[in-house]
Amino acid sequence: MSQRKITIKEFAGKLGVSTATVSRAFNTRGRISAKTRQYILNKATELGYCANVHAKNLSRQDTSTIGFFYPVINSEEPDYFIDEIMFGLNNRLQKVAKTLQVNPFPEFCSEETLNLCRQKILSGSTGGVIIVAGSKGSKVLFETAKSAAVPYVIIGHLLGIENNAVQFDNEHGASLAGNYFRKINRSHPAYIGGHLDSAKKQGFINGLKVSEDQIFITHCGYGFRAGADAFQKVIKSMPEVDCVLCANDPIAMGFISAAQAHNIKIPEDIAVIGFDDIRPSRFFVPGLSSVSLRLSMIGMQAVEMILKNMNGEPCPTQHIECDLVLRESS
Amino acid sequence: MSQRKITIKEFAGKLGVSTATVSRAFNTRGRISAKTRQYILNKATELGYCANVHAKNLSRQDTSTIGFFYPVINSEEPDYFIDEIMFGLNNRLQKVAKTLQVNPFPEFCSEETLNLCRQKILSGSTGGVIIVAGSKGSKVLFETAKSAAVPYVIIGHLLGIENNAVQFDNEHGASLAGNYFRKINRSHPAYIGGHLDSAKKQGFINGLKVSEDQIFITHCGYGFRAGADAFQKVIKSMPEVDCVLCANDPIAMGFISAAQAHNIKIPEDIAVIGFDDIRPSRFFVPGLSSVSLRLSMIGMQAVEMILKNMNGEPCPTQHIECDLVLRESS
DNA sequence: TAATCTTGCGTAAACGTTTACGCAATATAT
DNA sequence: ATATATTGCGTAAACGTTTACGCAAGATTA
Structure with missing residues (x-):
């Protein structure tokens, strides 16, 4: 039942190889023979070894989670606008094996709550952040990300932003x-x-x-x-x-x-x-x-942009075309 | 612009204190005088020090993020059922300063995709997981969490589960x-x-x-x-x-x-x-x-349960009462 | 055959925190 | 006054990975 997880040291020990070799088997970098890699991978599923993500992130100084920050306009019910964007985000993120961290914050929120969000950005918990414009908090978080050099993308319109936004007209x-x-x-x-x-x-x-x-x-x-x-x-x-x-x-x-x-x-x-x-x-x-507004497409675009941004490539602001959908009411 | 983040060592150095003291200033454990704590906290906002979350998690062997796993029944559109639950989750999680990590997986999904989810559970990326029942994947993830002793809560009905579930009748x-x-x-x-x-x-x-x-x-x-x-x-x-x-x-x-x-x-x-x-x-x-089904309440309940579970307290399965909402159609 | 290049792997030092332990200095008790 | 308890803080060893570096052994070249 309460199995403590096996560490790379123990795992390597059992196989009679070094931790470096184990690490190389799982990552693409580093030199390792196809045979040992296969052997190690097999043994891993057998013994249930799985690298600790915190150690990995710490060592790599990097993470594959993306933070999503949005203002909560109505605290009584879910926000379809957001849900639709998030749907697009997830859709795209899955394909690149990134993980979404969601961070709603009240439209008019205390300094304290906002600080919690800022810390999530500053603590390195996310490799990049996607921020929905629409409240003072959005602006603060944008500035936080920018000044800490954390890759960011803004969805919507924010004063004083030229790049890294996906906007609708x-x-x-x-x-x-x-x-x-x-x-x-x-x-x-x-x-x-x-x-x-x-x-x-x-x-x-x-x-x-x-x-x-x-x-x-x-x-x-x-x-x-x-x-x-x-x-x-x-x-x-x-x-x-x-x-x-x-x-x-x-x-x-x-x-x-x-x-x-x-x-x-x-x-x-x-x-x-x-x-x-x-x-x-x-x-x-x-x-x-x-x-x-093609919201889910906006979400997908935001993911494309943040990926580029995390890669160091520049990201000119994107404009998503609106579309008139005619149904029976008109 | 591209400010490298200041580490605890550098920060402590500037203040002329030890890293231990800095750490104690931010955490409740450990003995520290009110005066030095205040001093350190002030200096922190001044110099922009913020603890690296990966180092913290690694050291503490613990994390404050909660994983939310659910099957995607329809890949074309957002799922209101899920959105409503997630709304409840977020609502409650904010108050206890936990962070939500969302992990949708296709209803009928490849072994590979499922493994990605399993790894998120096994790698320690979440301190606890909330799994929505309703597909084979749900079962697999449940078993993963259980055998790895990761705290879990199941939303809905899953064969062979007695505890740690929040169900609707x-x-x-x-x-x-x-x-x-x-x-x-x-x-x-x-x-x-x-x-x-x-x-x-x-x-x-x-x-x-x-x-x-x-x-x-x-x-x-x-x-x-x-x-x-x-x-x-x-x-x-x-x-x-x-x-x-x-x-x-x-x-x-x-x-x-x-x-x-x-x-x-x-x-x-x-x-x-x-x-x-x-x-x-x-x-x-x-x-x-x-x-x-009072879905958002189900979400909130799930949070209560996972918190208890993470605390080592036992969690009998909860049943949420249904409610007939009458409007004009009947 | 000798010289060089490549491959596969191990050693050990990071990465940035937390915390057990220990030791002064101070406060309290006798 | 001395003996004891408490407080505040520093030292250093974890936590579990990755990866620069180095070194044999094997492959390639001349």
């Missing part, structure tokens, strides 16, 4: 939605935004090719409930509304639910498009059209 | 659904199951208090599409059906969508209940009733 994405509404001849647009999504708003205006005052604009939180509330505002101020862009998908779902409860037909009366294309959007009835 | 959960249908006087029930959910089926029968041959039963995959297909079968074989329990939520959503396309009213004509209560169920229209 919200403005362009929103313009796709505007474009589409224009093409299907909807002419009474509304935009329901989050706190500070001015890029989306601007893109929407550009796509529609109208002036700002022809659009009804309102701001709200990022949730389902907020979307439902926003519907009331919209319908009151602009009863003739026939197309709506929402800053994320839950808002759009809330809007649609409230609208349907008012016997408004989607998309016949009002065409609705959301943002992010989170997974539930395809389950929603009617299927929710959405501006896809 | 699918049978009881399904009986709640049956009960409910009986109370609202629905008498033509159907059950749409996954490959091997006999516990759910049995529970449903028990709750309904009918014999098995009074229920229409069909099996299908675990997705949205499968649920839509199942609807066709059900409506053909049992046109008078008025209540349905589905083995998971996506199935239920698919079923409802297909039914609505046939102008069948939910819940008036057919009341539908899903299983797992994944997050999208509350966005769905109509809101999907579901048997909640």
